[in-house]
Amino acid sequence: xxxxxxxxxxxxxxxxxxxxxxxVLVGQGDDDGPDAPVVKTERLDRPDQVVEQGQPASVTMExxxxxxxxxxxxxxxxxxxxxxxxxxxxxxxxxxxxxxxxPDFVIQGGDPLGDGTGGPGYKVVEAPPRDLEYTPGVVAMAxxxxxxxxxxxxxxxxxxxxxxxxxxxxxxLVGKVESGMDVVEAIGALGGAxxxxxxxxxxxxxxxxxx
Numbered sequence: 236x237x238x239x240x241x242x243x244x245x246x247x248x249x250x251x252x253x254x255x256x257x258x259v260l261v262g263q264g265d266d267d268g269p270d271a272p273v274v275k276t277e278r279l280d281r282p283d284q285v286v287e288q289g290q291p292a293s294v295t296m297e298x299x300x301x302x303x304x305x306x307x308x309x310x311x312x313x314x315x316x317x318x319x320x321x322x323x324x325x326x327x328x329x330x331x332x333x334x335x336x337x338p339d340f341v342i343q344g345g346d347p348l349g350d351g352t353g354g355p356g357y358k359v360v361e362a363p364p365r366d367l368e369y370t371p372g373v374v375a376m377a378x379x380x381x382x383x384x385x386x387x388x389x390x391x392x393x394x395x396x397x398x399x400x401x402x403x404x405x406x407x408l409v410g411k412v413e414s415g416m417d418v419v420e421a422i423g424a425l426g427g428a429x430x431x432x433x434x435x436x437x438x439x440x441x442x443x444x445x446x
Contacts, residue, residue: 285324304415314360319410328389329441335392339397342393361407371396395420
């Protein structure tokens with residue numbers, strides 16, 4: 236084989252090796268994409284009537300850590316439960332993450348911006364039941380300290396520990412986890428000292444089921 240032929244062979248082999256490396260690196264980069272929470276900037280109109288007072292309804296949250304189902308309290312919290320059902324039906328929660336996780340206390344999600352400041356573009360207000368206690372499994376809506384009791388947008392939290400009992404009855408009631416509490420507790424164990432998740436936890440899909 237001539238020197239020129241040998242050089243050509245080496246060049247071809249080198250190009251093939253580079254191509255293989257590029258394909259491998261691209262494939263590795265794609266693995267992390269689906270697990271990252273999305274950011275949504277679109278805003279919704281005020282909610283339509285999706286569930287009636289007293290109507291059985293639930294929302295199943297399919298997350299990157301497993302599924303859990305929330306039974307909506309349409310009897311004691313018809314306005315808030317309807318808002319939550321509306322957001323789920325609109326696909327608003329799909330792709331969002333749990334941006335705040337406090338072990339033995341709460342997991343908080345539903346923020347389209349992912350930094351604790353986002354919402355759907357509107358607020359609803361409904362006074363929580365006077366006898367409401369935030370025991371493990373209770374789902375309620377988050378609000379800022381300056382907002383009136385019962386104010387909510389899209390951010391919600393699930394109580395995971397006894398610390399929830401210390402909360403005053405100012406947070407609008409959504410309902411209670413009826414299945415998958417083990418998944419909620421597993422998510423709750425992923426909080427760091429800064430109340431940030433130690434890895435991304437994503438709501439892949441929220442599905443409303445009406446009775």
